[in-house]
Amino acid sequence: MTILGVSGLTKRFGANTVIAGIDLDVKKGERIAVLGASGSGKSTLLRCLNFMEMPDAGTIALDGKVIGRRESELTLVRQRIGMVFQQFNLFPHMTALGNVMEGLRTVRRMSKPDARARAERELARVGLADKAAHYPAHLSGGQKQRVAIARALAMDPELLLFDEPTSALDPELVGEVLGVIRALAEEGRTMLLVTHELGFAYHVATRVIFLADGTIHEQGTPDEVLKHPRRERTQAFLARHKEFSL
Amino acid sequence: MAYQWDFTPVFANADLLAQGLVNTLKVTGVSLACGLVLGLGFALMRLSRQRLVSWPAGFVIEVFRTTPPLVQLFWFFFALPLIVGIEMTPLLAAVVTFSIQSAAFFAEVFRAGIVSVERGQWDGARAIGMTHGQALRRIVLPQAVKRMIPAFMERAIELMKTTTLVATIAYADLLFAANEIAQKTFRPLETFTVVALIYFVVITAFSLAARQLERRLAVSGESTVH
Ligand SMILES: Nc1ncnc2c1ncn2[C@@H]1O[C@H](COP(=O)(O)OP(=O)(O)OP(=O)(O)O)[C@@H](O)[C@H]1O
Ligand SMILES: [Mg+2]
Numbered sequence: 504m505t506i507l508g509v510s511g512l513t514k515r516f517g518a519n520t521v522i523a524g525i526d527l528d529v530k531k532g533e534r535i536a537v538l539g540a541s542g543s544g545k546s547t548l549l550r551c552l553n554f555m556e557m558p559d560a561g562t563i564a565l566d567g568k569v570i571g572r573r574e575s576e577l578t579l580v581r582q583r584i585g586m587v588f589q590q591f592n593l594f595p596h597m598t599a600l601g602n603v604m605e606g607l608r609t610v611r612r613m614s615k616p617d618a619r620a621r622a623e624r625e626l627a628r629v630g631l632a633d634k635a636a637h638y639p640a641h642l643s644g645g646q647k648q649r650v651a652i653a654r655a656l657a658m659d660p661e662l663l664l665f666d667e668p669t670s671a672l673d674p675e676l677v678g679e680v681l682g683v684i685r686a687l688a689e690e691g692r693t694m695l696l697v698t699h700e701l702g703f704a705y706h707v708a709t710r711v712i713f714l715a716d717g718t719i720h721e722q723g724t725p726d727e728v729l730k731h732p733r734r735e736r737t738q739a740f741l742a743r744h745k746e747f748s749l
Numbered sequence: 750m751a752y753q754w755d756f757t758p759v760f761a762n763a764d765l766l767a768q769g770l771v772n773t774l775k776v777t778g779v780s781l782a783c784g785l786v787l788g789l790g791f792a793l794m795r796l797s798r799q800r801l802v803s804w805p806a807g808f809v810i811e812v813f814r815t816t817p818p819l820v821q822l823f824w825f826f827f828a829l830p831l832i833v834g835i836e837m838t839p840l841l842a843a844v845v846t847f848s849i850q851s852a853a854f855f856a857e858v859f860r861a862g863i864v865s866v867e868r869g870q871w872d873g874a875r876a877i878g879m880t881h882g883q884a885l886r887r888i889v890l891p892q893a894v895k896r897m898i899p900a901f902m903e904r905a906i907e908l909m910k911t912t913t914l915v916a917t918i919a920y921a922d923l924l925f926a927a928n929e930i931a932q933k934t935f936r937p938l939e940t941f942t943v944v945a946l947i948y949f950v951v952i953t954a955f956s957l958a959a960r961q962l963e964r965r966l967a968v969s970g971e972s973t974v975h
Contacts (some may be wrong), residue, residue: 532920553876555872555875555876574880574881578875578878578879578880579878581875581876581877581878583878585876585877586872586876588869588872588873588876590869591873592869592870592872592873592876593873594870594873594874594888595892596891596892596895605877605888606878609887610877610878610879610883651873651945654873654877655876655877658877658878702794725796742757742791
């Protein structure tokens with residue numbers, strides 16, 4: 504069953520066409536790793552999917568319904584598509600618990616006790632029950648990113664977008680975040696994941712997409728794309744990343 | 750012949766001074782409060798992408814930032830009644846003038862504060878489905894306001910001193926009271942020394958309280974500086 508249907512997606516910044524007509528079907532339970540050189544448009548693609556960037560052309564359908572451009576519709580769509588950022592983007596003036604509760608309270612208008620109970624469950628799921636009262640400034644990078652994941656999960660998203668969730672982390676903190684994402688994968692969650700962790704992509708993704716020139720240059724199973732790439736640019740990209748062995 | 754300092758005539762008029770201080774604080778406090786609300790409105794208008802909204806706000810801000818406060822005060826007190834027939838009491842004229850003037854100043858502080866909040870904060874808020882207004886109110890403004898506290902204090906102190914201008918339109922503020930006492934008692938040096946001391950004490954107390962508040966806010970969560 505297709506959750507997200509993308510067709511002819513195009514995004515330009517001035518004269519710079521960053522996404523040049525991408526078609527993509529995301530099926531329920533799929534875990535798609537998005538690879539590509541720096542500046543190839545990975546972040547832009549993800550940001551177009553939840554309309555953080557307005558596409559210039561093309562359509563995106565959620566559960567078969569094409570998404571319009573009215574802000575009231577987009578805020579509903581964004582609740583159904585969770586997003587996790589490279590820089591976490593936690594709210595520094597709220598505790599970890601406050602961060603997770605915020606969407607439930609302000610957007611969902613949930614009662615305080617309900618929101619608190621839900622947020623506590625989400626923090627426990629990412630292993631941070633004991634950090635609920637901490638402000639982001641007093642958390643490690645890995646802990647911050649896990650709070651950010653809990654914040655996204657609290658909204659019950661049908662689809663999760665991860666934009667290089669471990670790129671801003673010290674190497675020794677990468678594992679704890681990947682562990683959480685792996686657990687979500689095992690639950691059967693649908694996700695798109697931009698990452699340079701090729702080994703992780705190989706083991707966790709069900710499909711790998713390689714972006715170049717604003718198009719899907721090559722895609723297939725992790726084995727096809729990462730072990731036996733057919734196209735030259737994919738091969739060159741993987742050769743540059745050899746040090747991160749599979 | 751050495752000057753004989755004598756403060757007793759000044760202290761004999763303490764009630765006048767007290768009333769003057771109350772009036773000064775009244776003008777300052779009301780103007781600050783109105784200025785904050787109005788200033789936020791101006792800032793949001795200024796940040797709007799629609800020219801028809803941002804331009805008028807920009808115009809008002811510029812006019813009030815570039816003209817002398819005394820001229821503004823005279824204009825509201827003497828000229829406005831002639832033009833539109835609205836009579837203003839000295840208090841009202843003072844509050845209107847200093848509110849708009851503070852608003853013009855706060856608009857820039859708010860605007861700078863809002864744009865100083867990283868784009869990622871808007872992203873984080875919008876990604877969980879917040880509207881622009883919710884993101885502004887819940888996420889961006891609380892962080893911006895923390896960074897505004899020093900500028901706010903600066904302005905409050907400045908304003909308290911600027912309000913001495915209201916004496917020129919016969920509003921009985923602290924300086925006006927001082928003038929009266931000085932003339933009545935022939936003790937201007939003593940009177941103005943005492944008045945300066947009152948300003949010093951009130952403003953210093955205010956600064957300390959504000960700094961305390963800032964420190965308290967910094968402790969809860971991230972500090973003001975990044
Ligand atoms: N808001 C913007 N305004 C103008 N140009 C932009 C904007 N966002 C992205 N771009 C441009 O679009 C192109 C793709 O950027 P994008 O961030 O999507 O790449 P990326 O694949 O995520 O790169 P990285 O691996 O470095 O994160 C780049 O050339 C970038 O300069
Ligand atoms: Mg990117």
